[in-house]
Amino acid sequence: xxxxxxxxxxxxxxxxxxxxxxxxGAAAKAGHNLVLEVTRWSATLAPERLSLTADAxxxxxxxxxxxxxxxxxxxxxxxxxxxxxxVLKGGSIxxxxxRVDAAGDRVAVEGExxxxxxxxxxxxxxASAGRRLTGSxxxxxxxxxxxxxxxxxxxxxxADEVEVAVDVQIPTES
Amino acid sequence: MVELDHTFxxxxxxxxxWQAILDLERLVxxxxxxxxxxxxxxxxxxxxxxxxxxxxxxxxxxxxxxxxRDDDAHRALLKVKSRDTGGxxxxxxxxxxxxxDGGGKIHTAAQISGKAASMGxxxxxxxxxxxxxxxxGKLGRA
Numbered sequence: 001x002x003x004x005x006x007x008x009x010x011x012x013x014x015x016x017x018x019x020x021x022x023x024x025g026a027a028a029k030a031g032h033n034l035v036l037e038v039t040r041w042s043a044t045l046a047p048e049r050l051s052l053t054a055d056a057x058x059x060x061x062x063x064x065x066x067x068x069x070x071x072x073x074x075x076x077x078x079x080x081x082x083x084x085x086x087v088l089k090g091g092s093i094x095x096x097x098x099r100v101d102a103a104g105d106r107v108a109v110e111g112e113x114x115x116x117x118x119x120x121x122x123x124x125x126x127a128s129a130g131r132r133l134t135g136s137x138x139x140x141x142x143x144x145x146x147x148x149x150x151x152x153x154x155x156x157x158x159a160d161e162v163e164v165a166v167d168v169q170i171p172t173e174s
Numbered sequence: 175m176v177e178l179d180h181t182f183x184x185x186x187x188x189x190x191x192w193q194a195i196l197d198l199e200r201l202v203x204x205x206x207x208x209x210x211x212x213x214x215x216x217x218x219x220x221x222x223x224x225x226x227x228x229x230x231x232x233x234x235x236x237x238x239x240x241x242x243r244d245d246d247a248h249r250a251l252l253k254v255k256s257r258d259t260g261g262x263x264x265x266x267x268x269x270x271x272x273x274x275d276g277g278g279k280i281h282t283a284a285q286i287s288g289k290a291a292s293m294g295x296x297x298x299x300x301x302x303x304x305x306x307x308x309x310x311g312k313l314g315r316a
Contacts, residue, residue: 030227
């Protein structure tokens with residue numbers, strides 16, 4: 001099914017944009033795999049283009065698995081603060097497509113992701129079902145000159161590769 | 175019980191190094207997250223160490239004392255006794271310093287219980303090893 005015609009402005013009211021992180025290092029057992037929701041973002045979707053910007057200060061912890069104890073509200077808030085202060089530091093997050101190819105229930109997207117001032121090519125597939133679009137992209141933090149966050153004297157590290165997943169419902173009004 | 179051996183280099187002479195490791199108010203802050211709360215005698219202090227695990231952290235509070243010293247051999251045993259302020263665990267260690275010209279050797283025998291120990295002995299050993307290596311680096315610059 002092709003993308004709905006017209007240009008659509010999308011945001012958090014239309015679905016979710018989440019970042020999933022893993023962990024590594026000798027003390028990986030002490031850390032959590034995180035699900036972080038980007039709570040402020042906006043995207044423009046047209047049959048031939050897709051662009052998105054996200055507020056780096058709007059990530060909130062929605063889930064965490066593993067670790068030696070479950071994440072409480074205080075820890076979740078602390079992680080968001082650490083991301084603000086030590087990882088993203090309010091830097092730029094923007095994606096702009098160079099090619100969008102919808103065929104059947106699959107939308108192939110190629111473009112460029114700008115992350116904290118560094119721009120790299122990024123390609124991913126979305127699945128469309130009616131007006132619902134879902135999909136994810138993976139990239140390495142080091143490709144964007146980011147140093148993956150580490151703690152416990154470097155024995156606990158956030159995995160270099162992160163996954164960004166989207167699940168949106170394209171609104172009927174455009 | 176986790177036992178570890180490390181060496182440190184300061185580039186300073188034996189007397190300097192010997193005084194440095196006996197000066198607990200100077201030594202304790204060389205441990206990342208460590209601070210002296212109160213000097214209770216010339217050879218003992220109340221201290222705490224805050225270990226950050228990302229947003230989560232554990233704070234151990236207790237005492238550090240020079241339990242044995244041999245001024246001729248430049249060998250000292252420091253005893254660390256601490257409790258996890260947020261739980262029922264503890265972290266105790268016997269740390270033996272052998273000081274020489276230019277640096278020295280550290281032997282650590284640690285006993286850890288509670289939440290930190292639940293990570294498993296291998297993980298505790300890795301974290302402790304990294305902590306002491308970091309400490310050795312700071313000691314060289316103290």
